[in-house]
Amino acid sequence: MKAIQLEKPQNFRPIEIPEPSAPRPGEALVRIHRVGICGTDYSGYLGKMPFYSYPRIPGHELGVEVVALGEGATNVKPGDRCSVEPYMNCQQCFACQRGNSNCCENLKVLGVMMDGGMCEQMILPVRKLHPSRKLSFEQLALVETLAIGCHAVSRGNPQPGENVLVIGAGPIGLSVIEFVKLSGAKCIVLDLNQQRLDFCKQKMGVAETILSKGDGSELAALKALSGGTLAQLVIDATGSNQSMSNALNYVGHTGKLVFVGITTQEVSFGHPLMHRREMTLLASRNALPPDFARIITLIEDGRIDTQPWITHHAKFEEMIDVFPSWLRPESGVIKAVVHV
Ligand SMILES: NC(=O)c1ccc[n+]([C@@H]2O[C@H](COP(=O)([O-])OP(=O)(O)OC[C@H]3O[C@@H](n4cnc5c(N)ncnc54)[C@H](O)[C@@H]3O)[C@@H](O)[C@H]2O)c1
Ligand SMILES: [Zn+2]
Numbered sequence: 562m563k564a565i566q567l568e569k570p571q572n573f574r575p576i577e578i579p580e581p582s583a584p585r586p587g588e589a590l591v592r593i594h595r596v597g598i599c600g601t602d603y604s605g606y607l608g609k610m611p612f613y614s615y616p617r618i619p620g621h622e623l624g625v626e627v628v629a630l631g632e633g634a635t636n637v638k639p640g641d642r643c644s645v646e647p648y649m650n651c652q653q654c655f656a657c658q659r660g661n662s663n664c665c666e667n668l669k670v671l672g673v674m675m676d677g678g679m680c681e682q683m684i685l686p687v688r689k690l691h692p693s694r695k696l697s698f699e700q701l702a703l704v705e706t707l708a709i710g711c712h713a714v715s716r717g718n719p720q721p722g723e724n725v726l727v728i729g730a731g732p733i734g735l736s737v738i739e740f741v742k743l744s745g746a747k748c749i750v751l752d753l754n755q756q757r758l759d760f761c762k763q764k765m766g767v768a769e770t771i772l773s774k775g776d777g778s779e780l781a782a783l784k785a786l787s788g789g790t791l792a793q794l795v796i797d798a799t800g801s802n803q804s805m806s807n808a809l810n811y812v813g814h815t816g817k818l819v820f821v822g823i824t825t826q827e828v829s830f831g832h833p834l835m836h837r838r839e840m841t842l843l844a845s846r847n848a849l850p851p852d853f854a855r856i857i858t859l860i861e862d863g864r865i866d867t868q869p870w871i872t873h874h875a876k877f878e879e880m881i882d883v884f885p886s887w888l889r890p891e892s893g894v895i896k897a898v899v900h901v
């Protein structure tokens with residue numbers, strides 16, 4: 562069957578791989594219909610993703626159909642449309658034993674540290690499938706991106722009426738915004754890019770945005786928007802160590818800061834600021850199984866509108882040629898989806 566492999570950075574190639582064998586107990590054979598492309602795929606392509614190894618079949622944001630099941634599967638049946646939780650955890654380590662499969666000590670993410678879903682069919686653990694009767698394959702492929710924001714907001718646990726500052730309005734920031742809105746907190750978005758802020762206002766229903774000019778005016782703007790209290794929760798989704806180091810300035814007294822963006826650089830800050838305001842600093846990695854089920858219900862019930870999200874499409878055969886164009890900011894990509 563056909564697959565697309567990232568042989569080395571900047572070098573995709575079509576390949577033939579063997580058909581998967583029959584599913585064993587606890588496994589499912591699935592047909593892949595849609596693959597969402599995200600920042601991880603772009604950094605893997607550019608050779609800038611530290612956890613990525615080559616050659617690799619990418620694809621971790623998947624909308625799939627169950628073809629056949631091994632023994633013991635109760636959560637899905639053949640023909641079901643599913644979203645896939647792409648975090649393959651060991652089920653043995655301390656984190657797994659505590660139910661934190663999102664940050665397993667031996668975690669392998671599909672399409673990053675092991676071959677993913679840019680192919681026709683694959684075998685997956687049945688416990689990683691989250692079915693929906695209503696959602697399209699495209700919507701199911703979007704669930705994982707939304708899960709990143711869902712988990713980050715759960716970590717910060719904002720309360721109705723609080724001020725939440727989201728820094729960075731890329732796809733991960735947008736997924737954070739969806740769940741800040743659902744929490745009933747007030748969402749303020751900060752970015753360097755006016756176009757992305759405009760998108761938040763026009764398509765995401767965000768009332769307040771702040772353009773980062775790097776001249777200190779951002780803090781004054783946040784003070785004005787928050788009645789002087791600053792943000793009770795700041796979620797940094799930039800992946801910029803400069804932004805992450807500076808983000809503490811926006812956290813009000815007793816407030817929290819969540820790092821959902823990832824940097825390989827050092828993050829540093831003066832401790833008195835953190836101490837004086839008694840801040841809480843949190844990391845957010847991947848997402849938990851109940852996040853997937855929750856998001857599917859939210860989309861089914863119309864409480865999350867996926868319509869603004871999917872901006873670009875490509876057929877499987879076109880993907881290799883089209884992919885580099887999605888890297889250009891002027892293409893305006895939020896989420897590109899490949900039709901397998
Ligand atoms: N927590 C997780 O499990 C997880 C999962 C997937 C991706 N990520 C990470 O999330 C981050 C964001 O991903 P994305 O796809 O949305 O990236 P992106 O590059 O599309 O978006 C980042 C946004 O941040 C803005 N930005 C950059 N520096 C800034 C600054 N100093 N001040 C204000 N805004 C700034 C950019 O203009 C851009 O709009 C990345 O670091 C990615 O690796 C985390
Ligand atoms: Zn992704």
Ligand SMILES: [Zn+2]
Pocket residue numbers: 650651652653654655656657658665666667668
């Ligand atoms: Zn584990």
